[in-house]
Amino acid sequence: xxxxxxxxxSGIVVGSIYALSGLGFVLxxxxxxxxxxxxxxxxxxxxxxxxxxTVWLEIPxxxxxxxxxxxxxxxxxxxxxxxxxxxxxxxxISVIMVTIGLMSILDGIIYLTPFGSVNYSFPEFFPKxxxxxxxxxxxxxxxxxxxxxxxxxxxxxxxxxxSTVGISMRAVSDDQFASMSVGISVPRVFGLAWAMAGMSxxxxxGIIGNITGLNFETLHAFGIIVFPVVILGGxxxxxxxxxAGIIMGLIQQFASGYLDGKWGLNGTADVLxxxxxxxxxxxxxxxxxxxxxxxRV
Amino acid sequence: MSANRWFATGNFFSAYRDEQRxxxxxxxxxIFITFLAALFIWPLCFEVSSKYMLVLDNILIxxxxxxxxxxxxxxxxxxxxxxxxFVGVGAYTLAxxxxxxxxxxxxxxHAWPLMLLACGAMGAxxxxxxxxxxxxxxxxxxxxxxxxxxxxxxxxINFLPLxxxxxxxxxxxxxxxxxxxxxxxxxxxxxxVTLTIVVIFGLSVRNLLRTRYGRSLVAVRDNDRAAxxxxxxxxxxxxxxxxxxxxxxxxxxxxxxxxxxxxxxxSFMLHQSITYLAMAIVGGLGTxxxxxxxxxxxxxxxxxxxxxxxxSAQFLPATMNLATALKPLTFGLVIVLxxxxxxxxxxxxxxxxxxYIKLWPFRY
Numbered sequence: 001x002x003x004x005x006x007x008x009x010s011g012i013v014v015g016s017i018y019a020l021s022g023l024g025f026v027l028x029x030x031x032x033x034x035x036x037x038x039x040x041x042x043x044x045x046x047x048x049x050x051x052x053x054t055v056w057l058e059i060p061x062x063x064x065x066x067x068x069x070x071x072x073x074x075x076x077x078x079x080x081x082x083x084x085x086x087x088x089x090x091x092x093i094s095v096i097m098v099t100i101g102l103m104s105i106l107d108g109i110i111y112l113t114p115f116g117s118v119n120y121s122f123p124e125f126f127p128k129x130x131x132x133x134x135x136x137x138x139x140x141x142x143x144x145x146x147x148x149x150x151x152x153x154x155x156x157x158x159x160x161x162x163s164t165v166g167i168s169m170r171a172v173s174d175d176q177f178a179s180m181s182v183g184i185s186v187p188r189v190f191g192l193a194w195a196m197a198g199m200s201x202x203x204x205x206g207i208i209g210n211i212t213g214l215n216f217e218t219l220h221a222f223g224i225i226v227f228p229v230v231i232l233g234g235x236x237x238x239x240x241x242x243x244a245g246i247i248m249g250l251i252q253q254f255a256s257g258y259l260d261g262k263w264g265l266n267g268t269a270d271v272l273x274x275x276x277x278x279x280x281x282x283x284x285x286x287x288x289x290x291x292x293x294x295x296r297v
Numbered sequence: 298m299s300a301n302r303w304f305a306t307g308n309f310f311s312a313y314r315d316e317q318r319x320x321x322x323x324x325x326x327x328i329f330i331t332f333l334a335a336l337f338i339w340p341l342c343f344e345v346s347s348k349y350m351l352v353l354d355n356i357l358i359x360x361x362x363x364x365x366x367x368x369x370x371x372x373x374x375x376x377x378x379x380x381x382x383f384v385g386v387g388a389y390t391l392a393x394x395x396x397x398x399x400x401x402x403x404x405x406x407h408a409w410p411l412m413l414l415a416c417g418a419m420g421a422x423x424x425x426x427x428x429x430x431x432x433x434x435x436x437x438x439x440x441x442x443x444x445x446x447x448x449x450x451x452x453x454i455n456f457l458p459l460x461x462x463x464x465x466x467x468x469x470x471x472x473x474x475x476x477x478x479x480x481x482x483x484x485x486x487x488x489x490v491t492l493t494i495v496v497i498f499g500l501s502v503r504n505l506l507r508t509r510y511g512r513s514l515v516a517v518r519d520n521d522r523a524a525x526x527x528x529x530x531x532x533x534x535x536x537x538x539x540x541x542x543x544x545x546x547x548x549x550x551x552x553x554x555x556x557x558x559x560x561x562x563x564s565f566m567l568h569q570s571i572t573y574l575a576m577a578i579v580g581g582l583g584t585x586x587x588x589x590x591x592x593x594x595x596x597x598x599x600x601x602x603x604x605x606x607x608x609s610a611q612f613l614p615a616t617m618n619l620a621t622a623l624k625p626l627t628f629g630l631v632i633v634l635x636x637x638x639x640x641x642x643x644x645x646x647x648x649x650x651x652x653y654i655k656l657w658p659f660r661y
Contacts, residue, residue, distance in 0.1 A: 106629075
């Protein structure tokens with residue numbers, strides 16, 4: 001039972017980070033119908049900026065966390081402005097390939113910095129003694145990360161539901177022409193969606209960096225694992241991303257906790273999300289909460 | 298068509314059959330045959346180092362794979378982010394056989410043309426199987442389904458002892474009529490084999506595209522509901538497009554296994570799939586010539602970057618690993634620049650050149 005509870009807790013921690021990464025992904029998809037494959041790289045650069053500011057420039061963690069969110073805000077916004085805006089109306093394959101190209105470019109830039117080859121880890125900011133929850137334990141870093149993640153998810157959801165910019169984003173995702181006719185600047189909304197996604201990615205990166213350390217490969221993998229998460233939740237649903245993120249985190253933890261080592265299986269946590277993804281795509285192509293698109297000739 | 302079939306400045310088709318000819322003029326055919334002959338003869342005239350021969354072999358193998366990717370992504374419009382996995386299926390078919398019956402068994406060394414076909418067939422089976430979700434899925438969802446096939450493939454190879462957990466599985470040297478192909482002639486030999494295969498596949502795809510099966514691919518890409526209404530079967534067409542692409546990829550995988558005399562997972566990873574997509578895009582999606590330009594352009598770019606890194610290593614401290622940084626950087630830049638400024642790829646430049654020459658001395 002203790003083992004089970006432990007798995008549940010670590011699953012929720014990992015899953016909440018998936019949820020936060022998936023949130024940014026969904027934001028971009030929902031407003032501009034772009035599948036951002038470079039999301040993992042934005043997460044990674046957020047984590048690296050946070051580390052550089054905290055450890056090399058010795059700025060307190062909570063300030064550098066916000067500075068890195070600001071930095072990726074502008075990074076993602078300029079990416080949208082320079083590369084994606086001229087591709088509005090192009091076929092899907094072009095848009096996907098541009099984000100793949102971006103992924104490569106960001107990879108190259110990250111490999112130029114020390115982060116590409118050396119693994120760093122954040123110093124411990126929180127007490128080392130873990131917190132006991134019943135028979136299971138959770139480290140302070142994880143607990144704080146979890147709280148910050150849920151606060152951020154709450155803030156983003158509130159922003160999307162209530163604020164003027166959020167409402168205009170929802171309007172654009174619903175109908176671009178109609179929203180243009182009521183005076184919403186669609187390109188500006190696209191830019192803002194990217195910028196918000198960048199912010200959430202940086203936050204996710206900072207939290208992952210604190211929990212698992214800064215390994216570019218691991219951070220990179222977060223950008224890919226986001227796919228099963230958002231497909232499970234439905235590509236255009238924020239609630240879906242959150243729920244699916246946590247489900248996926250739990251599934252991964254259970255897989256590595258219960259399946260690995262039995263019947264010669266190993267590393268099932270890496271493959272199970274994709275198997276689930278295929279199954280979902282076959283039986284429920286629009287995910288748990290996604291909207292059905294009705295196609296006409 | 299006008300009587301002069303050697304020089305034609307414009308299009309004078311008076312029957313659909315004329316328009317569908319593979320070569321519009323006799324001159325085209327003559328130039329094509331001369332070019333092919335030159336490709337076959339030049340390695341006999343010059344001494345080529347095996348480093349460059351290997352690059353050429355790689356380009357040709359990539360061409361085989363890209364012809365397939367171009368069919369499924371360019372002509373049928375189904376985005377596949379798992380093409381390297383199909384190539385891997387072909388390569389691992391051979392590797393698995395080599396592992397069970399011994400890497401220098403007579404079937405592998407002597408019956409290699411049959412083995413290549415078997416690799417292709419296995420690729421086609423997997424292609425058709427992965428294409429099944431295409432019956433329900435479209436666009437982005439389908440792209441992600443192929444991505445997940447890629448990830449599942451990588452995991453399977455990496456974790457099953459049957460596949461040596463992704464470590465290299467050796468494949469023996471092949472025999473030709475003159476005996477075993479020696480180490481010196483190895484790359485040379487596979488240059489000819491791959492070139493022949495590229496020519497055969499290129500011509501057969503060109504032919505396919507003027508039959509109803511080829512046209513149905515394009516129809517499904519442009520609007521699958523309309524194609525359905527016109528009596529085609531979009532689902533079947535999609536699965537068959539994936540199957541064909543899998544076949545080409547499987548053959549490419551078999552060639553890769555024979556060329557490197559071994560199979561390891563690192564040649565069939567996700568970034569290889571992305572490289573294949575980039576090749577198809579830089580070459581020009583939905584054009585057959587693009588399948589030849591793209592691999593050449595990307596592989597030569599890689600080679601140049603490697604040369605540049607090797608040259609600059611003398612100025613830089615040894616700790617700085619420029620190659621890992623510059624390769625993705627240039628690669629990404631090339632993709633992005635092509636998509637922004639020439640989305641129709643190098644094949645479009647080729648088309649412009651041809652039209653210019655054809656119309657000369659009139660303005661294009």
